Amino acid sequence: MEEKCGKGEIMIRKKRDLSPDAKLRFPDYLGYFFGAGTNIAGYIVSAFLLIYYSNVLYLGLTQVGVVMAISKCFDGVSDILMGRIIDKTKSKYGKARPWYLRMILPLSMCMLFLFWMPPGLSETWKYVYVFITYNLASTVCFTANAIAHSSMIGFMTMDTRSRGIVGVMSMISNTVFTILVTNFFMKICKFFGGGETYTQRGFTLTILVYLVFYAAAAVLAFLLTRERIHNVSDSESRETEDTLTKQEKEKKETVHREAEVPFWTAIRSLFTNKYWILCLVMCLGFYFLMSYASSATVYFAQYVMEDISLQGTLASVLYIVLLVGIILALPVMTKIGKRNTMAIGLAISAVGWFLPQITLEKTIVIAASAIVGIGFGFIAAPAGSFLQDTLTYGTWKSGVTAIGMGNAAFSFVNKLSSALGTIILGFVLDAGKFDASLAVQPTSAIHAIKLLYIWMPTVICLVCLGLSVLYDLDKKLPFIEEEIKAGRIGEKRKTN
Template sequence: MEIKTKLTLRRFVERFSYGCGDFGCNIIYTSMTAFLLFYYTDYAGVSAAAVGTIMLVSRVFDGISDIIMGVIVDRTKSRFGKARPWLLRMCIPFAVSGVLLFSVPTGWAQTPKLVYVFITYNLASTVIYTAINVPYSTLNALMTQDPYERSVLSIFRNLLATAGTLIINTFTLPLVEFFGNNASAWTKTFCVLGLLSVVAFLINFFGTKERVKTVEEEKTGEETVVSFKEGIKALLKNKYWIMITVLLAIFFLNLSISGGATVYFAREILGDSNLVATINSTMNVAQIVCMFLIANFVKRFGKRNVFAAGLVVSIVGMLVLSYSGGSAALIIISSIIRGIGGACGGATMWAMVSDTIDYGEWKTGYRTAGLVNSACSFGYKVGSGLGSAMLGWILAAGGYIGGAAVQSASALFSIRICFVLIPIGVYVIGLIIMKFWKLDKEFDGIIADLKERAAK
């Protein structure tokens, strides 16, 4: 009994330590999405239009750096493994880059400020965030080949990612207020938050272990270095990787569009912009609670079925919110429903990415964990950048006028397109893709075959 208790405790500690990595990532990622533009325009005095252009252009560089980092991870050799060394190497630069983002010299002229923004934004996002996030995303597949354990790791990842988001959304502005509510207050705030991210990544590094080796490593003790060209060819032969990459791209496109449209929907459709906090916080809390309960459903029904069920639940939640008529009770109910749907996706999506790595090795003979995750990252970053741009395009096409007391019918419909119709369309596409996802049923046979090859 004592041995079992120790094993259970050790397993929990490793799962928690793994989740701390996304907690650390979200300290900066959520800050960039939720507060960076606000800081640039209202405290640093930088043009919103110019910053928007910089962010959109930077997505191209960001996607390329993801692929490069994926190749680097696959070729990394150290006593700590392939992914973990990068968590240790980059955690302090990651925190420093976050501080630099919120340290624009306010006394500079507009052009030098924009140069500073371009350099620090790309340093933080394109270089350092990529250098720590791609290895972190790869770590799941290197820790275990057990499909249930991968799902549990994904659950802890999303639990702590959501916790990181809640901390940033809850404490950033109060900390800025505490430090004086001026430009330098933001720098001081992110010194505190940056230190928190370093602690999270150190827990992530010291609390996890890489165990999975390629078939070639198991047989000879040496790993074959896969060229970039061969790695890309292998990806294109991996049908499940293509499916999950498309899913990630359209899901993050949807998150950018619907997330950005929330404030417009609350203010113009529901009639109260303060409902944004109610909608988002209720959804996040429901997602966290559901995460504690969902592991048994994944074990019983499989990742694909839980993911698909989450899509259906999310559609129901969107419809309830869309036709709530501003009713507080229905808004809360719809947010809870959407939180449950989000938990289903959060508990399974990243584990499904890891499963495609094993399928790819079985199909092609090449195990390219870093490249698989970096290419997925490229897909969802492109989707996210395109989604941010599409939100503005659709609102402009509908004739939305910022600050107008009354919006036109076409402007209101454009908001509904962004907040309701596009998400439902994305969820339906996800259901169609899941119709062809058979990997859950095939996975045990694939792992058995890989072990048999390693034993020969």
């Protein structure tokens, strides 16, 4: 059938298959690519919020870390609530897709308040302001935005190959937008700051520039993507109910099952899914490194390598080579599976992180960043679809579809990893007697920065490598998908 287009949507002349197991077309992939741009505010916060607090506002890093740690308690609740809101959303545009547009204005306002502080506040009220603005941005806006975007993989199709491509597209687009942030943010700050890197004016105007990119990406993501799971309205359902065969009705019941699932049933189905739990733990480590590395690189470049311009070089090399790593990983993933591809990436990354411990020669440090990039590419290629595979397994095992809730927990882990990075950076730097007002840091601060940039990432890679041995879902998925298509899930799976 010809696709109906709402007002303001791009009219795509070619027909789109809107069946639940459809193979996605180019507009969907392109739309999801731009969807990653809606997370650009999160990239800025994870990479530069701490340096803004320490070098522009001169706030205590330990106090900021405590504020963020407390905020994560609220974040966990908001992720679950937002996942449930998406599961219950009823719109002609779908469940997750409308949120691309809904969050443009509130997120933009919260980002401006986050990177600005009213003058004249006492020390206590400064941290109160940080708590309020950080929670408005992260707990509310980032949550709604990130869960909606990550849930789109599950709502766009059940086709495993298309999901895999979307997952890879997600990592490529995340990399592209991360490069746009990490390589240019400080340069734009310096430009608007009149040659000074750390000024309020520079940060505020730079945020405005990136918010324009964010809004454009959100609009394009909404216009180009389509949902195929749970996208049938009640009236359409009644009109077509009589024409469905018994088997088709069972399949329809399966794909629409989530809307009727009680809250605690969905929670129980997730926490009895061993692969989902393992995936979350591994992703916590990986996304911790992805977000944490950006912040640590700023301090490492300025205070250990004594060259702040090197920060952009290291970040750009890592993320550009990451794209190459993803391309190299695709044929490898096809031959040896997602788990084994990720294991190779973790081993390569561990080597790259450790190299600066051997020598701080500039060329070697840059080469080490490239090695980490290759490793990240091998990790990123399968990581994008890992979560959806575990949720597919959960549907088959328990008979409960919990895409929104499952992605909500993933969003929480993603933000938790970013917050943990900021918290750990703050505590370790304070313990090392780091002082942003000093051009030359004490030896203890240099050791702290090396611990953060070299040793911690190396250990995390090795721990995740050990955990990857326990993930053996790849070989089971083809059978599970056929069982779901046949309607043999949950109790039916046990009796058939």
